[in-house]
Amino acid sequence: MATSDKYDRQLRLWGASGQRALGGTTIVLINATASGTETLKFPGVGAIHVVDSADAPPVPKSGAGREAFDNFFVFDDSSANEMEVEGADASATDGGDASSNSPARAEVACKYLCELNPDVSGDHTTVPSLSSANYGSVLDDIVKKQSTTPSPSLLIVASDLPPKPLLNLSREAWDRGIPLLIVRSCGLIGSVRLQVEDHPVVESKPDSTVPDLRLADPSGPFPALKALVDATDMDSMDNAEHSHVPYVIILLKALAKWRSGLSSTEDATKSDMLAGEVRFPKSTAEKDSFRATIKSMARNFNDELNFQEACGDAYLAYAEREIPWEVQELLDATTDESVTATIQKFAASGAGFRNVRFAVLLLALKRFLAQSDVVGRSWPPLDGKIPDMTASTEPYIALQGVYKQRADEDRAAVRAAVDAILSEQKAKVGDGSTAVPDVPDEDVAAFCRNVQNLRKVVTRPYAEEWETHAPSADGEDAPMPTPQEEEIRGDLMMATMDPYEVPEHTPLLWHCALRAADVFCERNGRYPGTPLDADEKALEADAKGVQAILEPICSTIGLADTDLVKSTLLGGSMAHAAEITRYGNAELHNVASVLGGVASQEAVKIITGQYVPLDNTYVYNGIAGTAGVYKF
Numbered sequence: 001m002a003t004s005d006k007y008d009r010q011l012r013l014w015g016a017s018g019q020r021a022l023g024g025t026t027i028v029l030i031n032a033t034a035s036g037t038e039t040l041k042f043p044g045v046g047a048i049h050v051v052d053s054a055d056a057p058p059v060p061k062s063g064a065g066r067e068a069f070d071n072f073f074v075f076d077d078s079s080a081n082e083m084e085v086e087g088a089d090a091s092a093t094d095g096g097d098a099s100s101n102s103p104a105r106a107e108v109a110c111k112y113l114c115e116l117n118p119d120v121s122g123d124h125t126t127v128p129s130l131s132s133a134n135y136g137s138v139l140d141d142i143v144k145k146q147s148t149t150p151s152p153s154l155l156i157v158a159s160d161l162p163p164k165p166l167l168n169l170s171r172e173a174w175d176r177g178i179p180l181l182i183v184r185s186c187g188l189i190g191s192v193r194l195q196v197e198d199h200p201v202v203e204s205k206p207d208s209t210v211p212d213l214r215l216a217d218p219s220g221p222f223p224a225l226k227a228l229v230d231a232t233d234m235d236s237m238d239n240a241e242h243s244h245v246p247y248v249i250i251l252l253k254a255l256a257k258w259r260s261g262l263s264s265t266e267d268a269t270k271s272d273m274l275a276g277e278v279r280f281p282k283s284t285a286e287k288d289s290f291r292a293t294i295k296s297m298a299r300n301f302n303d304e305l306n307f308q309e310a311c312g313d314a315y316l317a318y319a320e321r322e323i324p325w326e327v328q329e330l331l332d333a334t335t336d337e338s339v340t341a342t343i344q345k346f347a348a349s350g351a352g353f354r355n356v357r358f359a360v361l362l363l364a365l366k367r368f369l370a371q372s373d374v375v376g377r378s379w380p381p382l383d384g385k386i387p388d389m390t391a392s393t394e395p396y397i398a399l400q401g402v403y404k405q406r407a408d409e410d411r412a413a414v415r416a417a418v419d420a421i422l423s424e425q426k427a428k429v430g431d432g433s434t435a436v437p438d439v440p441d442e443d444v445a446a447f448c449r450n451v452q453n454l455r456k457v458v459t460r461p462y463a464e465e466w467e468t469h470a471p472s473a474d475g476e477d478a479p480m481p482t483p484q485e486e487e488i489r490g491d492l493m494m495a496t497m498d499p500y501e502v503p504e505h506t507p508l509l510w511h512c513a514l515r516a517a518d519v520f521c522e523r524n525g526r527y528p529g530t531p532l533d534a535d536e537k538a539l540e541a542d543a544k545g546v547q548a549i550l551e552p553i554c555s556t557i558g559l560a561d562t563d564l565v566k567s568t569l570l571g572g573s574m575a576h577a578a579e580i581t582r583y584g585n586a587e588l589h590n591v592a593s594v595l596g597g598v599a600s601q602e603a604v605k606i607i608t609g610q611y612v613p614l615d616n617t618y619v620y621n622g623i624a625g626t627a628g629v630y631k632f
Helices: 008-023 034-039 078-086 105-115 135-145 163-176 223-231 247-260 264-272 284-297 305-312 325-332 336-349 353-370 393-429 441-449 462-469 483-496 507-524 536-557 563-567 575-583 589-608
Strands: 025-030 047-053 121-127 153-159 180-186 189-195 199-201 455-457 617-621 626-630
Touching (some): 034 180, 034 589, 047 135, 163 507, 247 284, 247 305, 325 353, 353 441, 393 441, 483 563, 507 575, 507 617, 536 575
Parallel strands (some): 025 047, 153 180
Antiparallel strands (some): 199 455
16 A cells, blocks of 8 residues: 555645554444445545445436436446446436446445545445344454454444444444444434544644653753753853753743842742652742843843743643553552453453553553652653744754653663563463563554543444434433433533534424434434335324424433423424424435444544544534534
8 A cells, every 4th residue: 555645735734653553453334325335435444345235225316417416426337328328318327227237335435435545445245134134254254354454453334224233333343442433424414423432643743742851840950951051151151052042041040040040038838848849939029020031031032932921831841741641440440350350351352452552551641750768750651742932953953852861861761661561461361372462662662752631432232322312212311310411410400501603403302303313213213204105294293203202312311301491492483393204214415425434434543453442422413514523
C-alpha cells in the first residue's frame, strides 16, 4: 500500500502508526443501506466485508426512475451498458422494476465501494435473512478468510438494522470484544451509536494544551535546566542577545530575583511548606509583583518580545500542574492484579493487545510516580516539547536539548518499569505465552508524550440500553434504576435544560421518537408509515401507536417530568410521532451521507486509538440542521 504519497494528508493527522492500524483492520458492514455504504467511504482501511440478506430490496437498474434509488452505491449498470452498445429502448427500465435475476445487494455494494480505492480488498456475504442470521458464524467465517492476518482487527458497522437482529449483533460483538457502530437513518432524522467495552486512548490530541516546562516544581528546576539557567549571564549580553533569551530562562531568573526581594515576614509564610521547597507567588498581589519583576529585568520592555512573552506566560512559573482527574482515576484503578485480569480478559484471543499494553503502561507510570526519592521524579514523564518563542537559534536549541535529555531519561525509566512488569506477568501466565505482548519503544514514547491526556472510553452494550429504556409491552413497571442508570438520567435531565433555540427540534426529543419507531417495529413487525402507499387513515393510526409508545419511553429514560418533554413530546400535539410516521422509515441519501461521515470519523478514532470517540450517541436533526451527543 503506497502510504507515503497516497495518504499524505491523513498521515499528518494520525501518523504512520495510525495508518498501519487502519491498514490492518477489516470493516464489516451489516446491511448495505446508504448510511452503511457512506460510512465505508473513508480511505486506507485494509479490507471491507459487506454482509446483506438475500431478501434485501432488489438492486435497481441503472436507467430506473429516481424513485427507485435510495443508495447511490447500489445499482445494476448492466442495462446501461446494453443501451450504450445495442441502443436498447430506455423506457424498458424506466419504471424501476428490478429484474428477477438482479445481483445481490452485498455484491454490488462491495464492488462499487472497492472502486473508490483499489488498495482496499473487498469481500461480501449474502445470508438468507439478517433477522435470523447467526452472527457468530458470520464473524467466524470472515476471520477465517483473513488468512494473511493471524488475528485481524475487526470493526462492525450495523446500518439500519431492525431491533431484533441488532440486539443479537450487539450481544455477539460485546461478547467478542469487537467495537460496534450503529448507524440509523430515518427520513431527516438519524443517529450514530458507539458500543465499545474498553477503549484506551493515548493520543487524545486535545485542541489546546499547556506546555509542560517544569518551572513550578516545588523542589526547583531539574538539574540540567538549572545548570543552563545559571550559565546564562544576561547582564553581559548586548541588546540583540538580551532580546533573544528564551522566556523560560527569563521566568526562572525572575523567580530567583522575586524570591530574593521578599522580606523576612513574607518569607516566613512558607513555613507550612516542606523543607527544601521553594517559594512561588500565590496571591494576586504576589503575582502582580512577579510580573513587575519580569518587566524590571527588560532593558526596553516595549521592544523586547521575549520579555513580553514571559509576562504573558508568567503563570507557567507558579501554576501547580496536577495530574488530570481522568488520568488519576485510571491510575487509582490500576494494580498488579488488574493488569493480570486485563491480560486474561483481552489478550488470550490476540484481539486486545492495545488494552493490555495500555494497562502495562499505566502500571509503569504508577511505579514511576512512586519513585519520589529521585529529584523531580514525583512528576509524570516529561514530554520533551517546548513551545515556539522569541529566541536566537543557539539558546533555543540548547534549551530544547535540555528538555529532550530529561524526557529521554524519564522515558528510559518508564521503559525499565514496563520491562519489569512484563517479566512479572509472564512469570504468572507462563513465559512462552503470547498472552503477554511486548510493548514496543514506539508505544512507550507515545505514552510518555501524552501522559497528561490519557483517556479511556467505556460504553454499555446497546442491548442493555434497549432493555433498560424500551417500555414493557405488557405494561409492567420498569425495574429500579441502577446507580449507573441514575447518573445517565441525571445527565439527560441536565441536557433538557439547554434546549435548541426551537425547543421542538432539540435532538434528544428526536432520539426518543426514533426509539419509539423501533419499539413499534419490534411489536408490529414493520415500521410506522409502512408500506409507503399506506392511506391517510393508516398513517394516523400508526402515529397514534408511536405516541402511545413515546410516553412510557420518556418515563423509562427519566424525562417524563421535565418541562421540555412535557411541553413537546407529551404536550398533546403528536408532532414528533406524526413526523417519524410520515417518513415510513425511508432513507434519504443526503442525510445518510452526513451520518456516514460522522460514523466513519468515529471508526477512524476507534481503529487508530487517537482522538476521543463520542460517548456514546450522536443524534442528527436534518430538519433544523442541528445535532447533539448524549450518553444512554
